[in-house]
Amino acid sequence: MASCADILRSEFPDLDGEVFAYVTGILHASGADFESVDELVEAVGELLREVSQDGKDDGAIREICQRLFNTLQLDEGRAQRCSQVLLDAPIQLSQITDGYNANADLLPGLLLKRGQTSMVNAKKLEKAEARLKAKQDKRMERDSLKSSGPLVLEEASASQAASKKETRMESSGKNKSYDVRIENFDVSFGERVLLAGADLNLAFGRRYGLVGRNGLGKTTLLKMIASRSLRIPLHISILHVEQEVAGDETPALQSVLECDTTRESLLREERDLTAKVNAGRGEGTEGARLSEIYAKLEEIEADKAPARASVILAGLGFNANMQQQTTKEFSGGWRMRLALARALFARPDLLLLDEPTNMLDVRAILWLETYLQTWQSTILVVSHDRNFLNAVATDIIHLHSQRLDTYRGDFENFMKIKEERLKNQQREYEAQQQYREHIQVFIDRFRYNANRASQVQSKLKLLEKLPELKPVDKESEVIMKFPDGFEKFSPPVLQLDEVDFYYNPSHYIFRSLSISADLESRICVVGENGAGKSTMLKILMGELAPVRGIRHAHRNLKIGYFSQHHVDQLDLNISAVELLARKFPGKTEEEYRHQLGSYGVSGDLAVRPVASLSGGQKSRVAFAQMTMSCPNFYILDEPTNHLDMETIEALAKALNKFRGGVILVSHDERFIRLVCQELWVCENTTVTRIEGGFDQYRDILKEQFQKEGFL
Structure with a gap:
């Protein structure tokens, strides 16, 4: 049987060196990890279809991947690798695209000649490579823990095409914007794709509500942002209210105040310097430094911090006595409130909230709605509470069909616009279908009429050029039914x-x-x-x-x-x-x-x-x-x-x-x-x-x- 390299050369004779090296590198380094032809298609099928000069369809690409998969399975169950490989590991495309000259000496046989253009989108290669690496890492982790017995859950992963412009701005320190722009990214949970080719744009100072069906990946997306698995400029501070505060001897009010690390550091230094001066151990420079510290404390209004922290805690239900209790005295629900209080006090550039109303009573929700309406930086909140979103959100982001759609306005406005969009989309689709049918009737009627041959050819070209509209992708209706008890008895029961x-x-x-x-x-x-x-x-x-x-x-x-x-x-x-x-x-x-x-x-x-x-x-x-x-x-x-x-x-x-x-x-x-x-x-x-x-x-x-x- 032919090797993988032979198969690629025979099926894709015009395949450029960059893609050939990438695909054969994957097959060599990861061939044993492919458990089915579907995984192989997912890893390299899209790339092969894109570079196919003769326009191979999905069926043809799958057939080629099947041949590659069969080759990889030879000799003791997939142990044999491709016999003709050019690299020991997949090429890091980001290194090729961002550092062409630097890599020229290292990869002379693989780089494109000057002036030659690659037939494939390098960003897609990078994302495919990131997905494959994440899949390999998870499989290795599962294999290592399989023998120990406990349940091993799948983990989320993200891949994103690099923007050379943003990378240069980030490294040069010129990117001072606090807007968040994450373009062309994928998010997966185990083998399941949650987002594909998605874009997320968060303008600084706006409050975004993230909505969508259960299980589609809202919480996972927040985690990917919080962990910076998706690239966000480092000068943008992020706070994700996810875990409850650890219980210790720290009073609740002090736990909130400690979030302001600048204030805490200045106060600590002020105490140390004052102690030195009082003990007569000073070096003569303490007075000047203390003056600087006092000026900075005044500038950040450090004296008002305890009152601000107390107001936040009170709004979330902590009375005066509770604010002085140690964090270990609180239950899990109250520690989650404390985590929310710390986040509100810290005022990050990007605040991520996942169902914040779950831990709150009606009184605290009403206070939080009012407090967040004056929030100065950016908020991304997942919530099922329509009234809360109507009160807080300036924009709604709808997660569906592995993509993100953004709507201006509160939740009620989102519902109206979405319904109107769906109606328009369906009308356009139905109109185009009628137009296609009308043209097809003409083609079928005069297909074999020599006098109409030119007109038929013109109609065929017209059909080919028509954009392919899709019918409305309606979400299935959720239905719940509680079976009746059927018995009736007199009150009170x-x-x-x-x-x-x-x-x-x-x-x-x-x-x-x-x-x-x-x-x-x-x-x-x-x-x-x-x-x-x-x-x-x-x-x-x-x-x-x-x-x-x-x-x-x-x-x-x-x-x-x-x-x-x-x-x-x-x-x-x-x-x-x-x-x-x-x-x-x-x-x-x-x-x-x-x-x-x-x-x-x-x-x-x-x-x-x-x-x-x-x-x-x-x-x-x-x-x-x-x-x-x-x-x-x-x-x-x-x-x-x-x-x-x-x-x-x-x-x-x-x-x-x-x-x-x-x-x-x-x-x-x-x-x-x-x-x-x-x-x-x-x-x-x-x-x-x-x-x-x-x-x-x-x-x-x-x-x-x-x-x-x-x-």
């Missing part, structure tokens, strides 16, 4: 009567609490974090027993519970199908798949480890598990966290159609308005029903803010 509860006798959570619900109830519970909302839900379910008072539940009541920390209830090391099979044994795999499919977990998602799913996809698995036993009453604690907007809408519709009772805790204003008929406010050791619903509650919060000086 769930009741608390004069209930007292505490974890510590010195601190009552509830006193004389009396509430009731029935199968017609649609109740939303709101209140500040720590007010006892989740505790009340657990008392209603019977997980916690009242210290005093009575819990009454109908004997036929069957409660379905969705925890705020639902991921803790899932075994992340097995698939969603296995999860249901263990929880509800005795059914067929088809039945488990049907149940999961009802919540959008279908196909490959159903058999992948749950740990590899996105936050929203894990929530859908939890819904599928919760509804499997057909409860007649649902208690839901923050059910919209991590869900995309389409799924939230589907969840609201499902709850409205469900013939049973619902009590839920939520901070999502739109979701509350769509579902709930009653609003309960949890505060001051009791629960109060608000007659005016969410509008009245929002007005109450605004009045409180105005009194406290936050608005």
Whole structure:
């Protein structure tokens, strides 16, 4: 059988040296890593199709890749490499394009002759090379850990074509712009491509909302930006609020102040110099240096920093006592708030927020909306909260179909423009299809008419020149359905009567609490974090027993519970199908798949480890598990966290159609308005029903803010 080099020369006789060296180098260095012809096609197929002089189609390119793959498999299962290779490793195209003369002596036989142009886009070569290297690194990591047993998750990777102009400006220090321009980049998660040839432009001072379906790569994109896997000028500071603050002995207020490293450094030096002077160990220069330090501290308004940090913490729910507590005393949710406070205080050039409202109550969300409206630098925020995006975002970036589309305005404006664009796109497509059919009718009618031959040829050329429009790529509708319990029983079906509860006798959570619900109830519970909302839900379910008072539940009541920390209830090391099979044994795999499919977990998602799913996809698995036993009453604690907007809408519709009772805790204003008929406010050791619903509650919060000086 011919070698790989022979195959390439016979199929592509005009292949230039640069591409030939690149392809054969990949086959030589990475041939053993290709597990299928599909991977080989992904690595080099696009390049070969581009340089094909005779216009080989996808089928022909795949056939050539199959021959190359078969050659690589000879001699002890893919151990043999191409016999005729020019390099020991793929050429670094960035070195060739950026340093032609510097490499001329090293690669005399491979560089193009002066004046000769390459037939392939060097940027595509660079991206292909980066993708291949990332894939090899991940495979090596998986292989090294395979023997140890624990689950090894796929990792994200990014590749980006280099811009020589931007590289030169960056190295020369002339790039002073704080705009972010990331062009022609790809992002993958394992073998799955999330973004291909995408562009992201963030103008300094604008606030961007990043939206899109669960699992498409919004969180992954933020991580790629934060880690600078995508090239961003080094003078632009980036802060990604992703992990909670580590718990230690540092007070919360001091933890926030320490984010200003310049201020902390100056204060530390001022203390050291003052101590030297007071101890008589000075060298005579301390006075001048202290004057400089005092001037700099005054310039950055260091004396106002504690007050600014305190205002941020108070807005996020930390009262005066909490601000003096050590960080180790706070729960994970409060440490995440602390991480957000530190980011807001640090004021980076680019602030990345991933679902910031998930950790906040309605009061804190309202404060954050107002605070971010005056933000001076750039924000990129992933959020499912439509009201939050309408209040904060100046632009919306829509992630779909492996690309990013940017729209000016808030979320409501984005929805209007997107719908109009889709209608126009569909109209243009349909008009062109009719035009194509009209021309094709003429061609078919007179194809064999000698007198019309010239006209037929003209029409054929016209068809070839027409741009190929695509039909509207509509996203599939998300559908959720909660099976009905079918039983009806007289109210109240769930009741608390004069209930007292505490974890510590010195601190009552509830006193004389009396509430009731029935199968017609649609109740939303709101209140500040720590007010006892989740505790009340657990008392209603019977997980916690009242210290005093009575819990009454109908004997036929069957409660379905969705925890705020639902991921803790899932075994992340097995698939969603296995999860249901263990929880509800005795059914067929088809039945488990049907149940999961009802919540959008279908196909490959159903058999992948749950740990590899996105936050929203894990929530859908939890819904599928919760509804499997057909409860007649649902208690839901923050059910919209991590869900995309389409799924939230589907969840609201499902709850409205469900013939049973619902009590839920939520901070999502739109979701509350769509579902709930009653609003309960949890505060001051009791629960109060608000007659005016969410509008009245929002007005109450605004009045409180105005009194406290936050608005």
